Structure formats: structure tokens, C-alpha cells
Amino acid sequence: MSPAYPLASLSSSNLFFSPLPPNHEPPAGKANHGRYMLTIPWSAASGHELAFDPLSGVLQYAVTCFEGMKCYKTDQGDLRLFRPEKNFDRFKRSAARLGLPNKWDNAELVDLLCKLLALEAPLVPTGDGSNLYIRPTLLETSEGYGIKETAFASEALLYVVTTLNLGKGLYASSEAPGKGIRLDACRDYIRAWPGGTGSYKLGANYGTVSVAKKPGFAMSLWLHSHDGEDYLSEAGAMNVWIIKQAADGYLEFITMGLDNGIVLPGITRESLIELLNDHASGKSSVPLPGLPTKLRVVERDISMSEIVTSIEDGSLKGMFGCGTGVVVVQIGEIQYQDKIHKIPHNPLIQILRDTVTGIQRGKIEHPWSHKVPEWDGSGAEKDREEDNVLA
Numbered sequence: 001m002s003p004a005y006p007l008a009s010l011s012s013s014n015l016f017f018s019p020l021p022p023n024h025e026p027p028a029g030k031a032n033h034g035r036y037m038l039t040i041p042w043s044a045a046s047g048h049e050l051a052f053d054p055l056s057g058v059l060q061y062a063v064t065c066f067e068g069m070k071c072y073k074t075d076q077g078d079l080r081l082f083r084p085e086k087n088f089d090r091f092k093r094s095a096a097r098l099g100l101p102n103k104w105d106n107a108e109l110v111d112l113l114c115k116l117l118a119l120e121a122p123l124v125p126t127g128d129g130s131n132l133y134i135r136p137t138l139l140e141t142s143e144g145y146g147i148k149e150t151a152f153a154s155e156a157l158l159y160v161v162t163t164l165n166l167g168k169g170l171y172a173s174s175e176a177p178g179k180g181i182r183l184d185a186c187r188d189y190i191r192a193w194p195g196g197t198g199s200y201k202l203g204a205n206y207g208t209v210s211v212a213k214k215p216g217f218a219m220s221l222w223l224h225s226h227d228g229e230d231y232l233s234e235a236g237a238m239n240v241w242i243i244k245q246a247a248d249g250y251l252e253f254i255t256m257g258l259d260n261g262i263v264l265p266g267i268t269r270e271s272l273i274e275l276l277n278d279h280a281s282g283k284s285s286v287p288l289p290g291l292p293t294k295l296r297v298v299e300r301d302i303s304m305s306e307i308v309t310s311i312e313d314g315s316l317k318g319m320f321g322c323g324t325g326v327v328v329v330q331i332g333e334i335q336y337q338d339k340i341h342k343i344p345h346n347p348l349i350q351i352l353r354d355t356v357t358g359i360q361r362g363k364i365e366h367p368w369s370h371k372v373p374e375w376d377g378s379g380a381e382k383d384r385e386e387d388n389v390l391a
């Protein structure tokens with residue numbers, strides 16, 4: 001389903017940029033945004049030439065997908081990414097779903113991103129919860145309103161912008177009992193359904209459901225129904241987990257499976273599955289202090305009636321969301337069918353979060369943490385070219 005043409009010209013050695021003047025001040029209201037933007041225009045015809053048409057695919061039919069990642073500064077001052085190639089693999093998958101170019105070299109894109117981040121290094125904050133959020137975006141710039149000869153975009157633009165401290169406000173929500181976030185279980189809007197596009201990071205998946213969020217709630221808990229049951233899919237842009245005491249003495253960490261295409265395959269989710277499984281098998285090099293070894297990861301559907309009955313019978317031991325934005329966050333309450341359901345607090349949730357953030361911030365050395373090489377921009381101060389520029 002993907003176009004035959006590769007993004008062959010993607011190379012960090014062809015990078016140009018214009019340095020900001022030393023007295024640069026960001027415009028009002030933009031102080032939290034990164035100072036630079038990496039842009040990679042692409043054209044099936046030439047590899048260059050960019051025009052934004054009012055009839056472009058992105059404006060007409062939301063032909064756009066994105067990624068969300070974070071850059072962290074260690075206490076020693078170096079910059080780290082968390083499993084960036086995983087994001088770019090998923091970016092390719094989303095792009096392929098939309099007929100956008102998806103054949104770039106991930107290592108080159110990581111290299112370009114690292115150069116952007118090296119330029120932003122002074123802006124990246126230190127401290128738990130602090131981050132520079134990174135938003136790679138890909139969209140169809142060519143005309144995309146009528147029936148096309150080929151379903152694939154003929155022109156596209158990939159760009160990367162950054163902003164400070166996404167998710168930091170929710171960061172404190174895991175700590176004390178009674179502090180978890182509040183979710184509204186949404187029955188008015190469906191985010192994703194079997195065979196739909198919920199498992200891809202497409203702009204359209206977010207724009208169509210943002211109206212669902214109710215005041216006083218951190219986000220919506222997305223449901224999908226079949227056979228008279230409401231099943232959880234995700235919460236906001238997080239994967240959801242429950243912790244349950246099983247009859248055989250095991251503590252179960254249960255999250256929705258990926259098979260039905262409803263759930264976004266989160267990298268935080270995948271990382272937690274690996275950490276928990278390694279802990280249970282006893283071969284982990286990453287400590288999860290306080291977690292029992294008699295634990296089990298289960299991927300399966302979870303219904304709202306299971307949540308309600310397991311609160312009542314005491315087997316529900318906690319609930320949390322995970323994703324790049326929040327990392328790991330305790331869920332405290334769910335509003336469902338006009339009733340508030342209180343979720344038991346579980347201190348293990350914070351241990352999971354501390355372990356993941358420890359790896360992300362380089363406190364726990366781990367191959368998942370990707371060091372951003374230092375770079376001062378030298379060698380790239382060539383004449384500015386309109387369409388291959390960091391500016």
C-alpha cells in the first residue's frame with residue numbers, strides 16, 4: 001500500500017539552518033515553544049518544491065499524522081531520547097495508512113532530530129517531569145480533494161516542532177492517595193472501532209473527539225460497545241491498565257490487546273510490558289522495588305462492568321494510564337452513567353513511573369535511552385535554501 005518512491009534525499013549532511021540572532025526574543029505567548037523547526041519537504045516529482053494549496057489533502061481531508069516524543073536532560077546535562085526509532089517506525093505505519101511517503105531512513109531522521117535538539121539544548125529543562133516535547137508531523141501538501149489517479153500524495157511535508165513540559169501538570173497526579181486523575185467514561189462519541197484507524201496516530205482521530213471532554217475531568221475514557229457491554233479502549237491519548245488480584249495469588253497487570261486495531265500501540269505500554277515480564281521472570285536488570293515477582297501481564301478486553309464489580313469485590317487494586325505525555329499516571333475516579341466510581345490507590349504505580357522516568361532521564365542506564373550527540377551547528381551555515389532549512 002505504500003508508494004514506491006523513497007525519501008532518498010533525507011540526509012543530515014544536507015542540513016542547512018539560519019542561526020537566531022543573539023538578541024532573539026520569542027513573540028508573546030510563544031515562550032514555551034522551541035526556537036527552531038526542522039522541515040523536510042518532499043515531492044514525488046523533484047524531492048523539492050513546496051506549495052500549500054487550499055485544496056491540499058491536509059486541509060481538505062485531514063491527511064496528516066504525527067508522533068509525540070520527549071527529550072530529557074540528565075542531571076549531568078546531556079540530552080536523551082527514549083526509543084526514538086520506535087516512534088519513527090510507528091510514524092511510517094501511520095503515513096502508509098494515509099498514502100503519505102513512508103520509506104525514509106529512521107537513523108537519518110533520528111540524526112536530524114538530534115541536531116535540532118542540540119540547537120535547542122539550552123532550552124531543555126532538568127528535573128523530574130520536565131521535558132522538551134517533540135512533535136514530528138507529516139502532511140499532504142498536494143491537492144487532495146477529487147478522485148486521484150493514484151491514492152498516494154504527490155507532495156508532502158515532514159516537520160518537527162518542540163514545546164516545553166507537555167504533561168508536566170499531570171505529573172504530580174500519581175503521588176498521594178486520592179490524587180489520581182478523574183476520567184469521564186464517554187458514551188456519546190466513539191474514538192475507535194474494529195477495523196477503524198484508532199491504532200494509527202492520525203490527526204483526524206483527535207480532532208473528531210476533542211469535543212467530548214467534560215469540564216472537571218482530565219480526559220475522556222473511551223469506550224466501545226458490543227454484545228451489550230461497554231469495553232475500555234483508551235483514555236485521552238493514553239493506554240489504560242488495571243491491576244487486579246487474581247484467585248491464584250498472582251497480581252495481574254491487565255491492558256487492552258492490540259489485535260482489534262482499536263488501541264494505539266504505545267511505546268510506554270510496550271516498555272512497561274517488557275519491564276513487568278522481565279521482573280516476573282527474574283531476569284531483569286532494571287529493579288522494580290516492591291513489585292511482587294508473582295505478577296502477570298495480561299492483554300485482553302476490559303469492560304466497564306468488570307471495573308464496577310471488581311471495585312465492589314475488592315479485587316481491583318489500581319488503575320493507571322501510560323503514554324509519552326504523562327509517562328504513568330494514577331487514575332483516581334471514573335464517571336460512568338452518572339455515577340462516580342472511586343479507584344483504589346496503588347503505590348506500585350509510582351514505582352513503575354519512577355522506573356520509566358529513571359531510564360528516560362538517564363538515572364538508570366538502559367539501552368532504551370538514546371544519547372543526543374553534542375552539536376553546535378557548525379558546518380551547516382551554508383547559504384539558506386528555501387526548502388531544506390532549519391530555521
Ligand SMILES: *Cc1c(COP(=O)(O)O)cnc(C)c1O
Pocket residue numbers: 068201234236237238239264265266267268269322323324325
Ligand atoms: C500516543 C498515544 C498513546 C501513547 O503512546 P506512547 O508511544 O506511549 O506515547 C496512547 N494512546 C493514544 C490514543 C495515543 O495517541
